[in-house]
Amino acid sequence: MIDVRVLFASLGTHGHTYPLLPLAAAARDAGHEITFATGEGFADTLRAQGFDPVATGMPVFDGFLAALRIRFDTDSPEGLTPEQLSELPQIVFGNVMPQRIFDELQPVIEGFRPDLVVQEISNYGAGLAATKAGIPTICHGVGRDTPDELTGSIEEEVGRLAARLGIDLPPGRIDAFGNPFLDIYPPSLQDPAFRTRAERYELRPVPFTERTDVPSWVTSGDRSRPLVYLTLGTSSGGTVEVLRAAIDGLATLDVDVLVASGPSLDVTHLGEVPANVRVEPWVSQAGLLPHVDLVVHHGGSGTTLGAFDAGVPQLSFPWAGDSFANAQAVAQAKAGDHLLPDAINSEAVASTAKRLLSDESYRTAAKAVAAEIAAMPAPEEVVRRLPEFAERRTN
Template sequence: MRVLFASLGTHGHTYPLLPLAAAARDAGHEVTFATGEGFAEVLRAQGFDPIATGIPVFDGFLAALRIRFDTDSPDGLTPDQLSELPQIVFGQVMPQRIFDRLQPVLDRVRPDLVVQEISNYGAGLAATKAGIPTICHGVGRDTPDELTRSIEDEVGRLATQLGIDLPPGRIDAFGNPFLDIFPPSLQEPAFRSRPERYELRPVPFTERPKVPDWVLARTRSRPLVYLTLGTSSGGTVEVLRAAIDGLATLDVDVLVAGGPSLDLAQLGEVPTSVRLESWVSQAALLPHVDLVVHHGGSGTTIGAFGAGVPQLSFPWAGDSFANAQAVAQAEAGDHLPPGGVNAEAVADAAKRLIADESYRTAAKAVAAEIAAMPTPDEVARRLPEFAGRRAA
């Protein structure tokens, strides 16, 4: 059977799909993966056939600036004007570009099933237009907020322009079955009760599953704190520096993962208890840490849940607020509000989360819930069943 996976070209939207794609490959299916060209090498290493169909998010925002304000620069625009851009980027620009690029791919590959990442509306439109059975793959908690509704409204208008009839209700899955990787007890109740929602255990993917030698050599006499602002977040050097300064006052060791968009040299000199790493295998590291301090992204939130580790987040945009709410609901951590991240606040919160064992107990309960969810191999065995259905 031929299966085409399609995601937006970012780590947080591509990596969550790789475990199921690998399970489909191991089950003997022919897997094609359509996403941003920056992931071609990783996908080939996993034995997939990569096809570049997306556009960089930066290019999407540049196009949105031209469409909405006839400019190539955000300089001079008000915060209210800038807030109009995401719905154009993710509801109009990127779906249109992906739709245009994916249509000929579908004609050539002729997949029996499309696995559409939830934010890749262009793939959902293309598969619907082609009449190919499709399932939607989630990447985190449902966020039925104003921005999501605005994006889906834009997608609805685009569908009308393209002559595509959509089923009633939410556009996210285009009326198709949904694979949900978020812990069920922490998912939005209304979303959890939607028809044809299937649970899928989130399995962290890593290119190089290696932990720094100094982490393995530790005696664990002091807690280890993992600090990251993700691969593509709104985290700034100032926020990271404030977190480092706060954590450095505690009797802990700190590992700071810079990510691809941060030059660690910008942080300047750091205390001896703090180690800077330009890249780290988060999946391999998490079992060794006592607290995760992060930006609130879905990948890190779910990863910490799966490892049973308490977390402190700094939500700033998008799904980070919903993720912070889920952590609070689970009593597995805490968060600091935008503008509230300073050294003293970070130190106070981190000290409490490490000292109070109830947070780790709660985190381990969520980890047990995740471990009970169906594995990618189990879900992969059902892919022919999904492919046998008519497209929505």
């Protein structure tokens, strides 16, 4: 196999960077030269995995501040209506962040001279930079396709940015810029229209974690009750009030509850928790899921796919973005259920979780999805195609 230089590029969040790491590791192990461009907060993680990190982009919060200045000439959202605030995401993800990443990747591309770019689907700036440089590119998905109004408005913003940069884009969806697409979502649960797109290649979603250790009491063999894993993710996938309601509901069941509070919630406001609940700031999700009987979460793609991969039923609280699409996929698979924001309270959480734990059909359905995932091509298989993709020069 011919060795190639590959530039991986993602937005600087866990949910957008971690899904690319298994393919990057497989490419590294196959002898390819890898540079990984993402947020500076991931530099230590990337170096520990043997990658050469390049800091690009900005924190999402900074992106929203920039969008406020662009759209409303202000540094504060105070006084803006909900309708005005709803105009910001497409500016952040379709203009501000792509422009920053496009600018920062110019010298990276010139210096590294990659043969191939692996662009994470939401990193439009990388797609624009690769297109401008005429470098073959493949788009790496991170979840279920969401062809909703927000996605459409973001892509319209990207189209306007491309025009300002003098970049001609192919017709149709902008997500992959007309390039091959690596789809990590179970094919039976992917959006039907998306499954028929040209040059869609399946890629098994492999959970990534920096460490695989889990609390010793989880694996000690002393537990006699089901284990419920509760997380609201690494981004703002919920509030302390939602977390408290979930804890209070789950605590009424004859279960053990492990809560991963994550970095985005201030759990000092939780107060005391019941005896059958343990709160950890972080836990290795990939290491934990094989020991879990139910996952209760925010609806993020990483946790949804992780629970599917482990064959575990799930209860989600969809709140924004792709969480609704993920909840729909879980319902379609009959592998769990969800509660909408206005329906989340301790009683609803308790009754729904009890049903998911007691009805074995949910676990059977989840295991069927796990078998489907196991049959998808592994990263090591897909890596064999990288030289073929790299030969598709556009200029």
